[in-house]
Amino acid sequence: MTGLRRFRLFAFQFFWYNLRRKEVIATDYEGMIKEGEELAALNPHIVVKVPCIAEGIKAVKYFSGKGIRTNCTLVFSVGQALLAAKAGATYVSPFVGRLDDICEDGIALVAKIVEMYRYYGYTTQVLAASIRHTAHIMQCIEVGADVATCPLSAIKGLLNHPLTDSGLRKFLEDYKRVNG
Numbered sequence: 001m002t003g004l005r006r007f008r009l010f011a012f013q014f015f016w017y018n019l020r021r022k023e024v025i026a027t028d029y030e031g032m033i034k035e036g037e038e039l040a041a042l043n044p045h046i047v048v049k050v051p052c053i054a055e056g057i058k059a060v061k062y063f064s065g066k067g068i069r070t071n072c073t074l075v076f077s078v079g080q081a082l083l084a085a086k087a088g089a090t091y092v093s094p095f096v097g098r099l100d101d102i103c104e105d106g107i108a109l110v111a112k113i114v115e116m117y118r119y120y121g122y123t124t125q126v127l128a129a130s131i132r133h134t135a136h137i138m139q140c141i142e143v144g145a146d147v148a149t150c151p152l153s154a155i156k157g158l159l160n161h162p163l164t165d166s167g168l169r170k171f172l173e174d175y176k177r178v179n180g
Helices: 013-022 030-042 054-065 078-087 095-100 106-120 134-143 152-157 162-179
Strands: 008-011 022-025 047-052 070-075 089-094 125-128 148-149
Touching: 030 047, 030 054, 047 054, 054 070, 054 078, 070 078, 078 095, 078 134, 089 106, 095 106, 095 134, 106 125, 106 134, 134 148, 134 152, 148 152
Parallel strands: 008 148, 022 047, 047 070, 070 089, 089 125, 125 148
Antiparallel strands: none
């Protein structure tokens, strides 16, 4: 690995996140291409979200060839992530919380995808989706995810630590005692 990696957090409630990531609704190749091109024409920063289905992988390949950035979404296996990367997806979105909901390890999937991408040199970034809580954020960082979409409550949870609270309380008590 060269250089420093940067982990990005996006609170999914924020307007700018929804502005930059648009998804196709069509499930057929022609419909995805039509919708994706329309979305991409709105702004060069838009990332077109495409479902990880056979027609979606074909659409990712098409968009990649046109320089249109994509997020291959609804990824639940390493095999799906492999196909998305081979097609040229900009991002791949494994759904951590949804896997956890059915007693599968969503973080383990993120780790396996990151490991595969690094081993084979894929440039597709891992965007951990369906993050449910602060621990998910920390676990995604530990396994090397590039990006995470999170509820604002999970991001705010990163600030919470009992030693910060007790340290601030002690500092203010000491200040008041010394300075009156």
